[in-house]
Amino acid sequence: MTDNKNYEDRLESLMNQLAESVLGLSDEAILAETFEAGADPQQEAERTRLVLRQASKAFDNVNNRLSNLGHAINPNDWRCEQWGYHNNCLNCGSSVSLTTTTGEMRGEALDGLCPESDQYTIRKREASRR
């Protein structure tokens, strides 16, 4: 231990400052560094883009799925837990969880229609009138 700091704080201090230093790099510098580090910049960028696309799609999928099953969730109620993000249907209380990296979603809310929802009481009158 040096300077009254333990090893975990020292490592964190080093890596966080290196992280910050990346943000000030010019476009040319970041490309050159990636290449020098033995990676293809285009492939690396595409790989990272896919991570965010996947996270976005996972979020869409869980919302669409819940909506299609008649469940209603409060977007304020998403909470971060051990296994990804967690929420509950406002109507029936069943749970749903989502993890972004794999896009995996689980929970009984995804197993079937919300029993408390008035789903399929279809108000076709408006649609058929047109």
Added chain:
Amino acid sequence: MSHLLPFIDTRLQFETTHEPPSLPEPQLPPTKNINASTKTALLVENDESLLSFLRSFLKNDGYAVRTAKNSEEGLRLYRDCAPFNVVLINYCVPPSNAVGIDYLAPQQPHGIGLAIAIRQINPSQGIIIAALAYRNAGEVPRPPELMHIPFITEARNSQLRGLLEKIEIDRMIEMLTTKDWLKLQKFADFRVRGLGGAARGRTGEDLLGDALLRTLIGAESTQKGRHWNKDVDFVWHLTGAMRSISTCWKRQFKETEPHLISEFPVHDAGEEHSLLDSLASQHAAADQRLIEQDEEDRVLAMFKHDPEATQVLQGLLDGLKKNAIMPRYGLDERRYAATVRRIRVKLLDRRNGVDRGDDHDR
């Protein structure tokens, strides 16, 4: 569809529902030139009251709005003025010959046909379909190719705003450049490596994915997640989210880290204490400390033949900033930058055994 307007939870609704449809709308800000505006929307809606509400909503949210009252007009406008940030279509919009002939099955609603036609022109076009005659999105018939398009069954401000933000975020993801992605990736990798054991096997990709998810939650609700202020650069926003998430991961880890046997309180005779009854340790567990020490030694060993890099590393490990490190080791700006560059490249070089997928599992 105007009978559905009572569902609309906005003050503007009441201002507009009593307004004769044919009158001009002097209270609204003038429509911006669609080509000069930063955000543009195409609104295809035939119901006057709903059209008025949605147009007001979009304008108040900073969009320059084009409107069409049937799918044929909508498609023509789209072809003439695309791309738009968002296209909002009434599910039951009146028919259009052009769309009907080319794309529609006879029984398919024309709003659906228009959405399909637009997606064929631009597969990534953000579209929202308003199907207010239905109680929820699950009951709205739609073809498989539109399963991922958001449907709204109520014209609620919060839901609309959340969907518009989601579309904007997706658009930003597509607009980021290669350099932006590389910065985000390296930033995330370093932040996770700095967590040591607190990363619990997570990678930089996990951190970045989490930052986006919190942004998406923040799009629906400004009370939770991390709301993206559009005045802030998106890369800047995501790095800010990653800082706070990684700090949170570390705090959670500290709260739940295991105890040393020696840290347990002395028990009274005959009285048993559960391990869970005791408070979390204020000190890292011994094995954890060894892991961190080992990682520090490993990093320093990588630069044992580079005295300047070793000096800068020591300074950074001690928590010193650039302005303190440079005079301490007699480095000028150029030499300091070159040294930090060597450190970055070597630490992220996969040929040195670094792989984002598994280096935190060691």
